[in-house]
Amino acid sequence: MKINKKHSGFTIAELMISVLIFSMMMTALVTIYGTINKHMFQSYRQNIVKNNLAIAIKAIQVRLMTATRVDMPAFGSYGNTLAFTTNVDKQSGCSPINSNVPNTWHYFCLRGTSVYYHTGTVPSTTGGCPCSATHPNRWTGSYPIGFCGPGGGGTVTQLLNNSQTPSMGRLFSRRSADGITEVDQVAIELRSTSNTSGARPIDVTLSAIAHVQTTP
Numbered sequence: 001m002k003i004n005k006k007h008s009g010f011t012i013a014e015l016m017i018s019v020l021i022f023s024m025m026m027t028a029l030v031t032i033y034g035t036i037n038k039h040m041f042q043s044y045r046q047n048i049v050k051n052n053l054a055i056a057i058k059a060i061q062v063r064l065m066t067a068t069r070v071d072m073p074a075f076g077s078y079g080n081t082l083a084f085t086t087n088v089d090k091q092s093g094c095s096p097i098n099s100n101v102p103n104t105w106h107y108f109c110l111r112g113t114s115v116y117y118h119t120g121t122v123p124s125t126t127g128g129c130p131c132s133a134t135h136p137n138r139w140t141g142s143y144p145i146g147f148c149g150p151g152g153g154g155t156v157t158q159l160l161n162n163s164q165t166p167s168m169g170r171l172f173s174r175r176s177a178d179g180i181t182e183v184d185q186v187a188i189e190l191r192s193t194s195n196t197s198g199a200r201p202i203d204v205t206l207s208a209i210a211h212v213q214t215t216p
Contacts, residue, residue: 067212071141078173080110093138109148120154166191
């Protein structure tokens with residue numbers, strides 16, 4: 001006596017449809033993963049640029065807080081150079097004002113797409129206090145900078161690369177048009193970009209208004 005058994009299974013059409021659906025799901029998952037990965041990479045790049053700008057602005061602000069005399073830019077003007085001294089009298093140029101505090105010069109400048117920071121000690125030949133307006137060795141704002149960048153004078157640090165011209169036209173300003181209402185304020189605006197092949201360009205601008213220690 002023979003018993004006939006029926007074996008059930010998938011047809012070729014069903015298998016093809018299953019493979020097609022699986023392929024579509026995998027394609028969708030890969031696309032979603034790629035989109036998320038690109039978004040995370042873009043956010044990571046943007047955060048790096050923002051952090052670099054924030055560090056640069058903070059470094060400038062901290063040093064400006066100790067300034068007793070600002071020479072560049074002049075009040076009412078703006079430029080890509082910020083030069084000031086600490087512990088030097090703003091009018092007579094006598095230094096040091098306080099013998100217990102270092103008297104130093106600070107110089108921030110733009111060269112190409114890089115922002116550099118020069119610093120050094122104010123020479124002791126400035127005469128010291130008190131000195132008259134006719135004293136030949138008083139500090140007159142003659143910063144020992146041959147050029148902006150490594151080797152240009154003093155101790156040099158690169159604060160920022162990929163720097164671009166900000167919206168106010170210059171990196172540093174003491175103009176009322178840029179929000180300056182007092183003579184002891186300096187507006188700082190830094191802009192940086194990043195272009196990586198296969199990714200969207202990054203363009204970030206950060207700005208701040210710093211207050212110096214005394215009216216320059």
